[in-house]
Amino acid sequence: MLAWKERGELKRKVGPALLLLVACSSVLGIEERRADTASSYPAAGYEGCRPGADCSACLDVHRRECEARGACVATDSDDCAACACQSCGDTVLACQLDPGCAAIWTCARQSRCDLSAGAAPGGGCREHCGSIIEAEGGASSAALRAAIAVRTCVVTSSCVSCLAAEPPPPSSCSRANACQGCPDCFRECLCSGERFGACKEYCGEAAPPAACAPGESCVGCSSCFELCACDGGSFEECTAACQLPPAPPVDTCSAAGGCTGCSDCLATCLCEGGEQAACEGACTPPPLNDVCIDAAQSGAADSCGGCGGCVAQCTCAGTPLEQCMASCKSCCESCGGMTECACTGGSADTCAQDFHACDEASACSACACDFCPGRYALCQETSGCPQVFSCLVATGCQGSACQERCGEVASEAGGGAAAFDVAEALWACHQANGCECEAEPAPVTRCPAATGDVECASYEGTGASLAACCPGAGGSACGLDLQRYFQNARSCEPRDQGRRPRLLEGCPDRVISEPPYNGVKLSGCCHQADNTCGIYDDITGLGCLSSSVFGIQPAACGLL
Numbered sequence: 001m002l003a004w005k006e007r008g009e010l011k012r013k014v015g016p017a018l019l020l021l022v023a024c025s026s027v028l029g030i031e032e033r034r035a036d037t038a039s040s041y042p043a044a045g046y047e048g049c050r051p052g053a054d055c056s057a058c059l060d061v062h063r064r065e066c067e068a069r070g071a072c073v074a075t076d077s078d079d080c081a082a083c084a085c086q087s088c089g090d091t092v093l094a095c096q097l098d099p100g101c102a103a104i105w106t107c108a109r110q111s112r113c114d115l116s117a118g119a120a121p122g123g124g125c126r127e128h129c130g131s132i133i134e135a136e137g138g139a140s141s142a143a144l145r146a147a148i149a150v151r152t153c154v155v156t157s158s159c160v161s162c163l164a165a166e167p168p169p170p171s172s173c174s175r176a177n178a179c180q181g182c183p184d185c186f187r188e189c190l191c192s193g194e195r196f197g198a199c200k201e202y203c204g205e206a207a208p209p210a211a212c213a214p215g216e217s218c219v220g221c222s223s224c225f226e227l228c229a230c231d232g233g234s235f236e237e238c239t240a241a242c243q244l245p246p247a248p249p250v251d252t253c254s255a256a257g258g259c260t261g262c263s264d265c266l267a268t269c270l271c272e273g274g275e276q277a278a279c280e281g282a283c284t285p286p287p288l289n290d291v292c293i294d295a296a297q298s299g300a301a302d303s304c305g306g307c308g309g310c311v312a313q314c315t316c317a318g319t320p321l322e323q324c325m326a327s328c329k330s331c332c333e334s335c336g337g338m339t340e341c342a343c344t345g346g347s348a349d350t351c352a353q354d355f356h357a358c359d360e361a362s363a364c365s366a367c368a369c370d371f372c373p374g375r376y377a378l379c380q381e382t383s384g385c386p387q388v389f390s391c392l393v394a395t396g397c398q399g400s401a402c403q404e405r406c407g408e409v410a411s412e413a414g415g416g417a418a419a420f421d422v423a424e425a426l427w428a429c430h431q432a433n434g435c436e437c438e439a440e441p442a443p444v445t446r447c448p449a450a451t452g453d454v455e456c457a458s459y460e461g462t463g464a465s466l467a468a469c470c471p472g473a474g475g476s477a478c479g480l481d482l483q484r485y486f487q488n489a490r491s492c493e494p495r496d497q498g499r500r501p502r503l504l505e506g507c508p509d510r511v512i513s514e515p516p517y518n519g520v521k522l523s524g525c526c527h528q529a530d531n532t533c534g535i536y537d538d539i540t541g542l543g544c545l546s547s548s549v550f551g552i553q554p555a556a557c558g559l560l
Contacts, residue, residue, distance in 0.1 A: 041061075041062045041065050045066060045069075049062055049063075049066050050066070051070040052070040053070070055070060065093070068096040068097055071096065072084075072085040072089060072096065080109045080154070080161045083154065083157070083159035084153075084154050084157075084159055087154065088157060088159075091150050092105075092150055092153075095147060095150050098142075098143055100137060100141065100142075100143030100146075101144075101146035101147045103132050103135075103143075104129060104132055104143055104144055105151075107125070107128065107129035107132050108128075108147060108151065109162060111125070111128040112224075113125040113127070113128040113129060114163070114222045114223075115148050116148070116151070116220070116222060152219055155218055156217040158227065158228075158231045160227050160228045160231075160242060163221065163222065163223055163224040164222065164224060165224050165244045166225050166243065167243065167244050169181075169239060170182075173191055174191065175191065175193070179191035179192050184203075185199075185202070185203040186203045186206060189203055190229060190234070190238075193235075195232075196214075196232065197214075208220070208221060208222075208226045208230070212227075213230060218230040218231060224242035225242045253268075253271050254271060259271040264283070265279075266280065288302075288305075289302045289304070289305030289306065290305055290306040290398065290400055291306045291399045292304060292306045292307035292308075292316060292398070292431075293316075293428055293431045294318075294429050294431070296318030297371065297372075297433060298431075298432035304316035304428075308400065308402075308420075309421025309424050309425065310324070310327075311324050311325065311328050311421045311424075312421055312424040312425040314327060315375065315425045315429075320347070320348065321372075321374040321375060321378065322347060322348040322374070325342055325343060325348065325378070326343070330418070331343035335381055335382075336377075336380070337351070337355035338351045338354075338356060338374070338381060339381050341354070341355070342374065347374070348374030348377070349374040351374070352373040352374045352378075353373060355377060356376060356377040356380055358370050358373060358376070363437050363438040364390070364437035364438075365379075365386075365430075366438060367433065367435030367436070368426050368427075368429050368433070368435050371433045371435075372426065372429035378425075378426075379422050379426050382415060382418055382419055383414050383419060384409075384412075384415020384416070384419030385419045385423045386423075387409055387413040387415075388409050388410045388415070388423035388424075389427060391409045391519055391520050392405075392406055393427070393430070394461055394517070394518055394539055395520055402427070404521065405520060405521050407521075408511050408521055410423075412513070413519075443468065444456065444457055444458070444468065445458070445468035445470065447468075447469075447478055447479075449477035454478065456469070456477065456478030456479070458480070459540045459541070461516040461518075464485070464516030466481055466485075466540060467480070468481075470492065471492040472492070475497070476494040476496045478495050479492040479494045479495055479542075480492070480541075480542060485514050486549050488550070488551055489545075489549045493542050494542070495541050495542055497527075497528075497529075497543035497545060498543065499525040499527065499534070499536060499543065499544035507525055507526055507533035507534070507557060508524045508533070509522065510522055510524065510535050510550070516540060520539055522536055522537055522538075522539070526544070527544050527546055527547075527554075528544065530554070531556060531557050532546065532547070532554035532555060532556060532557060533554065533556070535549070
């Protein structure tokens, strides 16, 4: 404080205004705290710096203590933190102001481990919190000694919720069963109705240690039950007070719960580890018109929304092919006879008849050639288009899904976007006219099943066929002989092989170039039999095939 002589000097220098402020400060009770130190902080705080209320106006030397005291405001709760704050405020505060001690005590409090040197195996903090203790200086550190001081205080204050809890005793450990099923002598004695002291004497070495006694302030008690009994609690009271808390309800919309209880597709996808953007894309349903079927020929009002290529979009709406070729810049020099004819003013369909006869078309494209000869001819004259068209027919895809399934085939065949565009236009004609691949009926094999013999059909694809077979006991009664194309396949691969029911399985997609897939993109799947990544074959109906069938080393699924 200023001496009176100095106050007079101050008055001459700064005038009456500042003296008025000083006077008002005295009247309002505002303290001048510039000379305060960390140790001078009053427990109740001061204006603008009160624990549990507001620490924003604290001096720097007081802010940490204000916040620490505020975090330890006494409550009516019976948990460890509240009991420690109520009974051992100063000791807890000193620990909270030491980051090392705070970390150790937080771990000890949450795990309810025993910080004492004589902790029983499995219950000591050296096991539960060992990494934290080592990080804060180890067994001889000041941080650990401060945490042990908190532990000693809460034990002597009978904070039973800070010590190791116990599962409930067996039902045979009760007076109704003469306490015959109790796990040890001490609990059997207390169960019979005897008090703590008598049971300690009766059980001898089987009783709690000597320091776990009222005369020693119960400092040697290592469990909640021992401390409760040392403090005078009965067997029934201590059993009720020291049972382990009930397990939290299982969150079934979590990886641990199998993501089975998620409310919708997006929640399931995120639960299984997907990223937000990818999950939103996967869970957004396609538009209602996500198909590419020639509207002019089928009569459908809105069936071109899924066409991705320029030629496909243009012809799907009914515009003549030669006009679409010009607007989509599909005309080029030396592309082929039909192309040159159509690009010089002729009708694409008329030009096609001079260069590509439909009776020479394959069994799967002859029908489309009859209805759309210009598109068929353009496909024959576009590099990679026939391979893409075979893929579209094999997969039976619709709309935007076709690009995902067969887009890579166009690149592999050397045709790129133009090959996919023209094949998509021909596929739109094929679907609009109900075309089917002209093939003989697939042979049928009879296989035994639990309900009697069943007829198993062979697979007939574009340029490939798989004979039906009987895989034997277990699983599907019908199978296909895949060894003709893949020597690593089993002699008879069963149909409908299972996959783990997960949206995102962490398994990569594959493009298989050999028949009967002909370059079709098959999605990765989690093989149900052994939790390894497989290839989901929805072309032949075989299901989730092991990747080893295709010569790919199996790998564990990303999400199990």
